[in-house]
Amino acid sequence: MTKIYPDSHVEVQGFSARYYDLVLTIISAGVYNKFIKSAIAAMNIQPDEHILDLGCGTGRNACLMHEYTGDTGHITGMDISEEMGNQFKRNCAAFNNVEYRNQRVDIPFTEEKPFDTVFMSFVLHGFPHEVRLKVLQNIFNNLKPGGRFCLLDFSQFKLKDMPFQYRVLFKTFECKYAFDFVERDWKQILAEAGFGNFNEHFWFKKYVRLLIAEKK
Secondary structure, three states, X not given: OOOOOOOOOOOOOHHHHHOHHHHHHHHOOOHHHHHHHHHHHHOOOOOOOEEEEEOOOOOHHHXXXXXXXXXXXXXXXXXXXXXXXXXXHHHOOOOOOEEEEEOOOOOOOOOOOOEEEEEEEOOHHHOOHHHHHHHHHHHHHOEEEEEEEEEEEEOOOOHHHOOHHHHHHHHHHOOHHHHHHOOOOHHHHHHHXXXXXXXXXXXXXXXXXXXXXXXX
C-alpha cells in the first residue's frame, strides 16, 4: 500500500508491521515494554471507561488498558494498517469488549457514542502539523464533555539542547515531522482546540511525556 505521508514513520508496513512488537522489544532491550506499562498505569483508567485508541497498532496497548477497564468498559482500536489490524484482532481475541476499526484517523469521523478517553501513542508527531490539527478536531468531536485526551509522545524541547547521543538517535530514527513537533507548545495548541486541566508524566530524561488534557 502506498503511504499517504511518504515522509512519515507512523505508517508502518511490511516486515516492520508484521514484527513490530518484537522489533521494539529487541532494539530497546525490553525497556519499551516496561515503559509502556508504566505510561498506561499513569493514565488512571477506571473499570467502566470507554476508550478510543487512535493509531492502535498491534493491540499491545489495548491489552494493557483492558487490565484496567476489565469487562465493564470498552476499547475501540483504530488504525489504517491492515497488517497491524490483523495482529490487533489476534492479540485481543479473548476480549469481547475490545474491537478494531480499519480507518484513517486524519479524516473526519463521528462515532455513535462519545468516548470517556482517547489515547494516542507516538502517532501524532508523525503527521504534518495541519494534519495534526485535523486529528485533534476528531478527538475533540468524539469525546464526552470532561472526557480525557491522553497523548503519549515526545515532550517539548529544543533539539540542539539534547545530549549528543540522544540527538544522534533522534535524527537517525525519527521522521522529519517529529522535528517541529518537539518544539511546539502542545499545551497551548490543545488549549486552543478546546482542552484544559492538564496533567503530565515524564520518562527518559523528560524527552517523553504523557500529556493528559480534559475536553472543556
